[in-house]
Amino acid sequence: MGSGASKTGGSPPQSNGKPATAAPNGAAPNGADAEANVVVDKRLPFSQFRELFTMKNYWKTVRRNDKQCSKTMFFKYLKANPENKMRYSNSSLYKLNLPTGFETIAASYLKVFDDVINIVEESPSDASSACQRLSAVGKMHRTKVANMKFDDFQQLEAPFLYMIQEVLQDRYNDKAENLFRKFFQFCLKYILEGFNS
Secondary structure, three states: OOOOOOOOOOOOEOOOOOEOOOOHHHOOOOHHHHHHOOOOOOOOOOOOHHHHHHHHHHHHHHHHOHHHHHHHHHHHHHHHOHHHHHHHHOOOOOOOOOOOHHHHHHHHHHHHHHHHHHHHHHOOOOOHHHHHHHHHHHHHHHHHOOOOOHHHHHHHHHHHHHHHHHHHHHHOOHHHHHHHHHHHHHHHHHHHHHHHO
8 A cells, every 4th residue: 555556556656646657668667777678670770779769869959950951961962963953853843943942852851861760769669660661762762763773862871961960060979970870871771672672
């Protein structure tokens, strides 16, 4: 009786009067213990949940600045690969020369990464939906983007990391670069699977 647990086996109330929430895998609801017990899908590039958690926290800064981040990344991509501008100017969906064309394309590129982070954040132990999302992006590029080669996707890595560096400023360090490089390579792997299927 003195333990605070009800006879029905419910969680003991926290100091705010609400029951404690169960952590993944039956772990204690405090941060460190719960975090240590979260199983990360083997397909993800992170061996521990801590790495995913840290990257997700860095990504919050990107989300708060999503419009500027998407434009920074896409501008850097086109500047480094000017020959790719033709792919977008011929598209009936997106016209770079229209006022919103550049922003629309830039936002769609960033949205892929954001979607994958959201999916993995919700279910770190099962990355199937994230892999399917990335594969669908690859398949779409194979069918809708003329003259696209499988190694063209790699050209986005440097602009992606540059965007992260710009938004994080002094928080950008070797750890952040490593996490986002691993994340990009994970995305690239499954995009290419879809593209080559």
